[in-house]
Amino acid sequence: ESLKGDHHGEGAKKLDELFNQSKEKTLFIDEAYSLAEDSTFGNQIANQLLTKLDSGNNQNCRTCVILAGYEDKMQKMLSMNDG
Numbered sequence: 001e002s003l004k005g006d007h008h009g010e011g012a013k014k015l016d017e018l019f020n021q022s023k024e025k026t027l028f029i030d031e032a033y034s035l036a037e038d039s040t041f042g043n044q045i046a047n048q049l050l051t052k053l054d055s056g057n058n059q060n061c062r063t064c065v066i067l068a069g070y071e072d073k074m075q076k077m078l079s080m081n082d083g
Contacts, residue, residue, distance in 0.1 A: 011045045019052055019063055026064040033073035036080055046080050 018027060035042035053065060067074065 011041050012048050015045055015048055015052070022063045024062045026066060028066045028068065030068045032067035033069040033077040036073070036077035042077075043080060046077070 035046050049065070052063075067077075069077070
């Protein structure tokens, strides 16, 4: 299932749902680099993901997130945000 939605806000909603389902579990996001392929919705989801994982913003985050994908494509995705 894709995290990116067809309209603004849909991807953010999907990510919230995934985090709610994954509390105290592991969330594995395969082909995470696909977020970088869509600069509009992908950036939104990547920024939201960083916010959710930032311990300063969410000290109760007990979800382990694994981002997987081809190394070269993952580097592009990771460079979307300096954080």
